[in-house]
Amino acid sequence: MSARGSVVIVGRLNVGKSTLFNRISRTVKSITLDYEGVTRDFIKEEVTWRDTRFDLIDSGGIHLRKSQDELFEKIRTKVLQLVDEADVILFMVDGTVGVIPEDREIAKYLHKIGKPVVLVVNKSDSKKTQEHLHEFERLGFQTSVLISAAHGRGIEDLLEAVVSLMPAHISPKAEKEPLYRVMFLGRPNVGKSSLMNALLQEERALVSAIPGTTREAISEQVMFYKEAIEIIDTPGIRRKRAVTGELEPLMVKSAFLALKKSDIIVLLIDGSSHALVHQELKLAFYAFTQHYKALILFVNKHDLVTELSARDLEQNFDAYRFLIKKIPVLSISCKTGKNIGRVLPLIKKVWARHSQTLDDAQLAHLFITSLTKKPLYHKTRLLRIYKVHQLRTAPITIELKVNVPDWFGDSQLAFFENILRSEYDMVGVPVKFVVNKAKA
Numbered sequence: 001m002s003a004r005g006s007v008v009i010v011g012r013l014n015v016g017k018s019t020l021f022n023r024i025s026r027t028v029k030s031i032t033l034d035y036e037g038v039t040r041d042f043i044k045e046e047v048t049w050r051d052t053r054f055d056l057i058d059s060g061g062i063h064l065r066k067s068q069d070e071l072f073e074k075i076r077t078k079v080l081q082l083v084d085e086a087d088v089i090l091f092m093v094d095g096t097v098g099v100i101p102e103d104r105e106i107a108k109y110l111h112k113i114g115k116p117v118v119l120v121v122n123k124s125d126s127k128k129t130q131e132h133l134h135e136f137e138r139l140g141f142q143t144s145v146l147i148s149a150a151h152g153r154g155i156e157d158l159l160e161a162v163v164s165l166m167p168a169h170i171s172p173k174a175e176k177e178p179l180y181r182v183m184f185l186g187r188p189n190v191g192k193s194s195l196m197n198a199l200l201q202e203e204r205a206l207v208s209a210i211p212g213t214t215r216e217a218i219s220e221q222v223m224f225y226k227e228a229i230e231i232i233d234t235p236g237i238r239r240k241r242a243v244t245g246e247l248e249p250l251m252v253k254s255a256f257l258a259l260k261k262s263d264i265i266v267l268l269i270d271g272s273s274h275a276l277v278h279q280e281l282k283l284a285f286y287a288f289t290q291h292y293k294a295l296i297l298f299v300n301k302h303d304l305v306t307e308l309s310a311r312d313l314e315q316n317f318d319a320y321r322f323l324i325k326k327i328p329v330l331s332i333s334c335k336t337g338k339n340i341g342r343v344l345p346l347i348k349k350v351w352a353r354h355s356q357t358l359d360d361a362q363l364a365h366l367f368i369t370s371l372t373k374k375p376l377y378h379k380t381r382l383l384r385i386y387k388v389h390q391l392r393t394a395p396i397t398i399e400l401k402v403n404v405p406d407w408f409g410d411s412q413l414a415f416f417e418n419i420l421r422s423e424y425d426m427v428g429v430p431v432k433f434v435v436n437k438a439k440a
Helices: 017-024 070-085 101-113 127-137 155-165 192-200 247-261 278-290 307-319 340-354 360-373 410-423
Strands: 005-010 043-049 052-058 088-094 117-122 143-146 180-185 218-224 227-233 264-270 294-300 329-331 385-392 396-402 431-437
Touching: 005 017, 005 070, 017 043, 017 052, 017 088, 017 117, 017 155, 043 155, 052 155, 070 101, 088 101, 088 155, 117 127, 117 155, 127 143, 143 155, 180 192, 180 247, 180 340, 192 218, 192 227, 192 264, 192 294, 192 340, 218 340, 227 340, 264 278, 264 340, 278 294, 294 340, 329 340, 360 385, 360 410, 410 431
Parallel strands: 005 052, 005 088, 088 117, 117 143, 180 227, 180 264, 264 294, 294 329, 396 431
Antiparallel strands: 043 052, 218 227, 385 396
């Protein structure tokens, strides 16, 4: 594993840490709102500057005093662990406010642990900041940079300061690109974060009984049979009328942006809930039929399933058999570990199906023969296929060269999809058809 630096942004709540992260980040975005405690799980992205490669990490704010609040204490402990493991720390303060007692406490702690620190004075474009500069000098850090995270001022100076403090062992080589991306999707509290932690064998995502604990899509790589797989945990998605406040719509948006970038969607449901709800089915349809993502259904909380809830859920599955029959279903328990060892092998198997290349000649023979055995008509005229060609994989996209493209509607394409599924192992895999007119 190649060495890579770790740079953690810390500071008291609401000084602009997430705004700075978003300014430097190319793709990953942290939710920013004008109130405290928006970031809970840390999020990170690989950054390269002057041939120096490091993970930039947005923390959930640093607190030195223990809390009776279980979730708050988990966040606090995780941030302290990130600080302890960091190569460079970006200590961010609000220039317009000046130094307050909490800033002094954090500064004292950072001096004590002896890590390289860059004091980042935010909002430097304000006159108030200029009035407070002498206060920040008294914090005693050798390296300081004035920035405006919102307007992008001083960012290059900040990155130069970071690489100057980075240890010499850091490798410029980038991490291996993931072969594919797997996203965990579902309602709040179905076990998405618990499953991520179980696969990574570490407490990466915060887990709490409080719905909405995960607020941003967070990702990590896991190696499985020498293949790099990116796993993405997302905020729970609820019905529109249940979404409230400024924050939750952004959480939902974060999840849907992650969905579009993923290759495989793992839909988690609560096995003890007696029934699939409409929202879960809508999520599955959205991923499988609109975005052509491979789909797997995990029924979590097997340890809480009763005979009655299992029977009710099975009956509910019957109502949605038209979808369920196309995807793999696995019962798991993140709490007891039941079937967790089968999760990655199943994901790998579905990816193999999703990325398979089919033989064009065999496809053409299959479809043309099927039309001979069971002709399809538009009014009184026959539907004809002349040529079949697979355009791409993941998703499997098949071009049909036909006599009249307009005659090949949803029901006709469903006919060919069923033929395809009966001939090939395509459980969990969507099929996309492109219909064009054959040349005369």
